[in-house]
Amino acid sequence: MKQERAARTREALVQAAAEAFDRAGFHGTSLGRISKAAGISMGALTFHFPTKDELADTVQLRGLTVTRDAVQRLLTGREAALETVVDLTLELAALLQEEAVVRAAARLTRERESAPQGAPWPSSWLPAVEGLLEAMPAGQLRAGCDPRTVLALVGHLVAGVESYLRSCAAQGCDTCKSAPEQLARIWELALYGIRCGRQG
Amino acid sequence: MKQERAARTREALVQAAAEAFDRAGFHGTSLGRISKAAGISMGALTFHFPTKDELADTVQLRGLTVTRDAVQRLLTGREAALETVVDLTLELAALLQEEAVVRAAARLTRERESAPQGAPWPSSWLPAVEGLLEAMPAGQLRAGCDPRTVLALVGHLVAGVESYLRSCAAQGCDTCKSAPEQLARIWELALYGIRCGRQG
Numbered sequence: 315m316k317q318e319r320a321a322r323t324r325e326a327l328v329q330a331a332a333e334a335f336d337r338a339g340f341h342g343t344s345l346g347r348i349s350k351a352a353g354i355s356m357g358a359l360t361f362h363f364p365t366k367d368e369l370a371d372t373v374q375l376r377g378l379t380v381t382r383d384a385v386q387r388l389l390t391g392r393e394a395a396l397e398t399v400v401d402l403t404l405e406l407a408a409l410l411q412e413e414a415v416v417r418a419a420a421r422l423t424r425e426r427e428s429a430p431q432g433a434p435w436p437s438s439w440l441p442a443v444e445g446l447l448e449a450m451p452a453g454q455l456r457a458g459c460d461p462r463t464v465l466a467l468v469g470h471l472v473a474g475v476e477s478y479l480r481s482c483a484a485q486g487c488d489t490c491k492s493a494p495e496q497l498a499r500i501w502e503l504a505l506y507g508i509r510c511g512r513q514g
Numbered sequence: 515m516k517q518e519r520a521a522r523t524r525e526a527l528v529q530a531a532a533e534a535f536d537r538a539g540f541h542g543t544s545l546g547r548i549s550k551a552a553g554i555s556m557g558a559l560t561f562h563f564p565t566k567d568e569l570a571d572t573v574q575l576r577g578l579t580v581t582r583d584a585v586q587r588l589l590t591g592r593e594a595a596l597e598t599v600v601d602l603t604l605e606l607a608a609l610l611q612e613e614a615v616v617r618a619a620a621r622l623t624r625e626r627e628s629a630p631q632g633a634p635w636p637s638s639w640l641p642a643v644e645g646l647l648e649a650m651p652a653g654q655l656r657a658g659c660d661p662r663t664v665l666a667l668v669g670h671l672v673a674g675v676e677s678y679l680r681s682c683a684a685q686g687c688d689t690c691k692s693a694p695e696q697l698a699r700i701w702e703l704a705l706y707g708i709r710c711g712r713q714g
Binding site for chain 1 (some may be wrong): 524537542571575589625636654655656659660664669671672673674677678680681696702705709
């Protein structure tokens with residue numbers, strides 16, 4: 315019973331911390347703010363997480379795990395095809411849109427100079443994209459299309475999704491397209507080309 | 515003479531502040547750190563900029579002006595063509611790579627809840643891209659290619675450039691491609707399409 319309660323307290327703190335770090339960043343968040351948001355005393359907070367760094371480490375690792383698990387589920391039984399790369403980025407867009415802990419992990423990765431025990435957020439998905447591109451059978455990519463540039467495009471687009479979501483949130487924008495829907499349209503352009511009468 | 519010295523002091527403070535805000539963000543930067551980096555006493559600093567907010571407002575407006583001027587120069591005498599949109603984003607990538615004040619303006623836009631007197635960084639270039647896309651003559655874009663999605667792609671790519679530069683800086687990466695070069699390759703993919711045997 316006591317252990318169960320402790321686990322619930324810990325969980326509530328991680329969620330409140332994820333929301334605070336997502337909104338205000340590492341330096342912009344105080345333990346007092348998290349304690350208040352979670353409705354848990356500072357004594358209980360510092361019992362579970364003596365420092366802000368430990369709480370941020372935990373949030374960052376949680377975001378990493380959530381992402382890695384989703385990527386693993388998505389890849390199960392899928393071929394190393396261009397569609398799989400696209401679907402993986404749409405899954406990342408959905409996670410960034412829906413999970414504060416994932417947005418917090420992405421933001422904390424950028425803002426914390428000293429890395430936590432866990433790895434940076436992109437390490438939960440970037441190797442999977444690299445693996446797919448390496449294993450992709452010939453004939454999927456247009457001649458002259460370098461898989462390393464596709465990888466760079468993926469990196470730019472995922473950063474773009476995070477930035478898009480932050481700017482929608484800052485504007486309190488109800489009319490913003492959902493991030494995965496927006497990204498799917500962008501992929502449609504990139505896959506088939508933007509320019510009319512393009513090169514073969 | 516005295517005015518000239520005051521202007522030089524102010525300039526040194528803006529540059530030091532831009533570098534600090536770029537690296538550590540708004541909340542991660544103290545006036546003390548800026549005073550030390552600029553080699554200017556706290557007394558002189560607070561004479562010119564009584565609060566961190568005023569200094570951040572100035573940095574943000576400077577980054578905006580630098581960007582707006584570069585965009586204006588680039589557009590002079592250019593047609594509303596897809597190339598112009600691409601070149602504008604390459605110019606933004608070069609500015610983000612070379613000018614701490616531009617990176618700081620981009621970062622401060624995201625991190626400061628209360629907007630400064632000046633507008634957010636994207637307001638220095640996004641309207642120009644919208645204008646180009648609106649004025650673009652028919653026949654430049656592939657059939658079915660929505661200019662609003664091209665605009666969204668541009669937004670995602672510019673955010674990607676900023677993120678790419680930050681991750682290169684964090685890794686102390688000397689082997690990273692230059693951001694404009696990387697972006698030019700990505701555009702090459704997006705313009706002509708990634709997929710082999712793509713739709714017409």
